[in-house]
Amino acid sequence: MHNLSAQLEQLLTESIAGEWQQQLQPVLQNTRPEFKGEFTLVAFPLAKALKLSPDVLCERLGSILITKAPQLVKEYQVVKGFLNISLKPEAWLQYYNFFSDRDNPVYKPANSTGKHIMVEYSSPNTNKPLHLGHVRNNVLGYAVSELLIARGHRVSRVNLVNDRGIHICKSMLAWKLYGQGETPESSGIKGDHLVGKYYVLFDKEYKKQIQELVNTGHEKTWAEQNAPLMLECQSLLRLWEQNDTATRQLWTRMNAWVYEGFKTTYTQLGVTFDTTYYESETYTLGKSCIDTGLAQGVFYKKENGSIAIDLRAEGLDEKIVLRADGTSVYITQDIGTAIERFKAYPDLSQLIYTVGNEQDYHFKVLFHILNRLGYSWAQHCRHLSYGMVELPDGKMKSREGTVVDADDVINEMFETAKSTTEALGKTEQFNADESQQLYKMLGMGALKYFILKVDAVKTMLFDPKESIDFNGNTGPFIQYTHARICSLLKKSTYSHAHKISETVSLNLEPAELQLLRHFHDLEPLLEDAEKDLNPSKVAHYAYELTKSYNRFYQECPVLKESRTEIRQFRLHVSYQTALVLRSVMRILGITLPQRM
RNA sequence: GGUCCCAUAGCUCAGUUGGAUAGAGCACAAGUUUUCUAAACUUGCGGCCCUUGGUUCGAAUCCAAGUGGGACUACCA
Known part of the structure; x- marks a missing residue:
């Protein structure tokens, strides 16, 4: 077991069992920055179960930990019912070696879970160009797909074009x-x-x-x-x-x-x-399922001849699934399409629809219908719902011309990237082609990050008058930090091949320790993001890691460091940071430049 | 009428299965470069976590009711 908090938790469980003969599962959290230590045990729930005062319990557990695991635990502090545990630097370095030993700390090997997931997104109408709302859909659907790929699943990205x-x-x-x-x-x-x-x-x-x-x-x-x-x-x-x-x-x-x-x-x-x-090819699907459902008694014929389902038991309403004249409504085709897809891909373990939250009700109904029809996979269908993009004066309406056009926004981002970069004189060494490449990368990075850092369920605001920022919590901030690291590595004789000795740098600088803690947090974060299909958590992680690296960069000299081992360690950590940043940003569909 | 979503600093947003004095960025004010890219870093300012009850050692977080905003509730897609 490499995960340090899991190791500690197991130690605590054993200690409690040994000391008080009770089976309890303590859960650790990260220690808040204003306190000393890396992991914190909240003693209140345990204290209650063991009928001890929290502080007494903390003291007892702390000293047991030191005795039982001297190689792991350095020291502890008790603050008002909280046990703050500091680990030995060796333990952190050991973890770091495990972490950095893998080919990629973010992406699991392709198709390694055996799960096949279909993600539908984009789904445009062919009567008008894409606007910013579609951009949110595309960027989100793409990122969620990529997140699932990173988690080792096989992903099919599909687009259902509304062409009729x-x-x-x-x-x-x-x-x-x-x-x-x-x-x-x-x-x-x-x-x-x-x-x-x-x-x-x-x-x-x-x-x-x-x-x-x-x-x-x-x-x-x-x-x-x-x-x-x-x-x-x-x-x-x-x-x-x-x-x-x-x-x-x-x-x-x-x-x-x-x-x-x-x-x-x-x-x-x-x-x-x-x-x-294309809907022109799928819109007739579903009619035959209606007959089957009718025979099963899932649907019923109304007096006027239309066919409906009663979902009042599920807290919903009656829903028409076929018109009186026998023609399909929208949901008819969705029923058919879902069934077809699971037929075409029997190994499909999940079907995700990236569609705006104005269709929350629709998908609720759809999934209930599929469930009523007896398809067990219905429970593995998910509606990845997202909020509207609003302008300062309200909703975008295509017909009223109050839309932010996708191509316009993309061009504006490019122009902003260009002027900002030129003003800073960053591209003086670049040839024309490289500059274009960079402006594109930065413009799209800013736009995608701007969209993805917001939790998808929330309505988000876009002000066309204020161009998207390039400083602070933004895509270019992360891109810049990556470029800095690349420059650092390029100037050094760094080779990624060597391992870090667990005996070096026994006094980890706070900034160094902070980076190692971020690496430690990566896997649980990705699990969490996958569970919620939530790329904004990935974006947030990337930002926090970037901030920590910049602090490290400010506080810890790398190339200037005279002690060889420490310089090597810092280069190594820098390399890993760049690798992690590149990988998590890849999930978001954002590429990072080598220099900018 | 019914169902669902949202509400946290002036603005845009984080906030883990309930935990310590609620965090970032922008904006505003001040500082940091003979030193690895200053698109950076540091500091300051800024709060009735919509309201009221409840659950408990402890609530921004869970429950209930309410307020405000939004979406859906078509034989539209």
Whole structure:
């Protein structure tokens, strides 16, 4: 057993059993920085069980620890019911040797757990370009996938593109009516933006028609349903469903423009997929499951002919799963798709949907339905829900044009990185290509970290007027520290091959000890982040480690250190810090530069 | 009406299965470079952890009720 707190906990359990003949499982926590020591036992619960005063118990346990494990425990202090334990530097160095001996302290060997997990994310509509909300989805879905890979699972990243439906017909129709043959080539507009332009145009013209109808004395709801544009749009959808050649050709053509545009954005974001599904190919799935469910009595037919499920026992409501005319609703296809996926991948142990929290209810219903249908894997489906991105004046609304466009944000981040870096004169030694590379890395690092450091469940605020920071708790701060370490290592004759003798540096500097403690905390942190599917914990860890390293860098000379062993140790620790930073940031989809 | 989520410094956010005097960053104020990259470091300022009850040795954390904000609750997706 290498984990030091686990060793201590076991020692404590044994000590209690030996001394008081009771089986108790003490849990240690990290000692707060204002106290001496590294691990703390909170004595109150134990004291109660053993009917002792907390301080007496602490004293007794402390002295037992020293006697039983002199190689491990250096000293202890008792403060008001808390037992603070300091370990011998040798113990820390021993742990450090174990830690640094592995190829990668963050990533477990690929596919080593045998678990196969599918993560769905991105899932864009093909009627408009991506905005900042989509960026959050992509960055989050990618990071969670990468986190699971780091934990040794096999991960399939999948994208389910919403490429059909009434909203797609809107941009198609507007283009037909007003487009005059405009293409990305003829206009120089990126494909997804061009299609989005017609989606917005449709809405504008549609609203005009509604207003005219209202002005001539019609009800608003009637006007909305009977505006000529809407009627035409619906007939276009019918044509699409009937496989009308011209409609399908236009649809294919415009979607191709969008995919070309998305490809660029995805490349910039650095997200990838193993499989891309299209709703045009999956939207009929699920109907047959409805029949089966009906026969099983899971669903029932209502008087008007629609089919529903009663989920009131689960605290939810009745939910329609098939319309009276026999056509699917959205959840029908989700039921079918989930079943298909588990059929296609029988080894699938988990299915994760990265979808905004406005669909919390939807997924609750979906999982209950799958459960009712008797699929045992339903309990392994998870909705990775995340909050909206809001602007200072409220929500983003595509149709009202109050969206922060993904491509714009990416470009702005690039420009900010460029001007900041140039102002600092950092790239004077770089050639043009290297500079571009660096600005991209820094801009995306800042953006991704800005998004991922916030717990996904929370609504997050983005102020376009204030550009994302490059100082403090940011991506570039971590990137900078990494570059510093690389520079240090490059200037030295450091070789990673050698081991650290456990007898050197018996007086660990506080900053050194702090780094070793961070390494010790890494594995539990990753377990925790995996359990919660929470990359913000990884981001937070990276930040804390970076801060600690900067303190170390400030306080402990490395190249200037004359004692060879200590210099070697500090170089070694620096190398490990860089390796850990690189690896945890890789989970977040952020790359770190060698110099900046 | 029903279900769910959120509320911590001026702003953006951390805060572990309940533990010690609630932490960072930004902003503001001051300092640190003959020394390994100052995109750094140090110090100061800043709090009714939304409110009220409850659980207990102990609550930002758990429970209940309330307040404020948001989402969902369609034969939309």
